[in-house]
Every structure is written in C-alpha cells, then in structure tokens.
Amino acid sequence: MEAGQRRRADWRSPLWRRWRATDAASDDLELMILKDLESLRIVSRSAPVLGLVATMIPMGPALLALGRGDASGVGENMVVAFSGVTLALIAASIAHYVLTVRRRWLLQNLRAIERAREAG
Incomplete structure (x- = not known):
C-alpha cells in the first residue's frame, strides 16, 4: 500500500x-523509525521460532504412531509438521x-528531512 502511495506526486x-x-x-x-519498524522486526525474528514449535508439536504423535507401526499416522503428522515450518518461514521471509x-x-x-533542515 505504501509503495502505491509513494508514487503520487503530492505524497x-x-x-x-x-x-x-x-x-x-x-x-x-x-x-520514531525504530518504533515504526519494531513490529516487523519482531515478526521476522519470531516466525522461525514459531515454525520450530509448529514442527515439534506434531512430532510427538508421529513418534507414537511410529512405535505402533502406523505409517499413515506418521505421514499425517509429518505433513502437519512440515506445513507449519514452511508457512512460518514464508511469513518470516x-x-x-x-x-x-x-x-x-x-x-x-x-x-531528505536533514537536507531540508540544512537548506533552511
């Protein structure tokens, strides 16, 4: 949205x-710039951690299914695990x-502000 606004001559x-x-x-x-960018910085840094959590949570049931010899249960839980980490990495990117x-x-x-201030 900001990119479109920046193209206007009066912006x-x-x-x-x-x-x-x-x-x-x-x-x-x-x-002020640091404050404006703070939320984006937090998201870009914490999303991979949340992806790791999203990977680890379904690993427990996957390991239990592996112990029971339930290959379909392992596969279903691994899909959830890899989907979670993939989405988190995309969000972080x-x-x-x-x-x-x-x-x-x-x-x-x-x-530009500093230049305008110097120019008077």
Whole structure:
C-alpha cells in the first residue's frame, strides 16, 4: 500500500509530517523509525521460532504412531509438521523483505528531512 502511495506526486511520508508538526531532531526521528519498524522486526525474528514449535508439536504423535507401526499416522503428522515450518518461514521471509524495504524508505525520508533542515 505504501509503495502505491509513494508514487503520487503530492505524497509526504508520515516521518516528514511528524517532523513538520514537532520539529524533532534527527535522533528523535531515528527513534520514531525504530518504533515504526519494531513490529516487523519482531515478526521476522519470531516466525522461525514459531515454525520450530509448529514442527515439534506434531512430532510427538508421529513418534507414537511410529512405535505402533502406523505409517499413515506418521505421514499425517509429518505433513502437519512440515506445513507449519514452511508457512512460518514464508511469513518470516515476507516480513524481512517488507522490513528491509521500509527501512530503506524511512532512512531516505530521514535524509531528505536533514537536507531540508540544512537548506533552511
């Protein structure tokens, strides 16, 4: 959504609007950037851990089925295990991509603000 908004000629970043409203220093704007990116960073770091949990939970029933000689039970539980980790890794990859692009955009905005401040 933000990529589409950035293409408009009259678009101003939320960081720019905050700076105009508060006349915040660059350090304060950097803290705002970190706060804006915090949730994406948490998702990109915690999704693989949740994928591991999603893998481990069905492993118990899979091992029990293996002990009983129930190959179909093992297979069903392994599908759930691998699906969970796959979805978590995809989610982490998407979150990391969005985080990287948004960080670049926000730092470009910060640099534009610093230039505008220097120009007067």
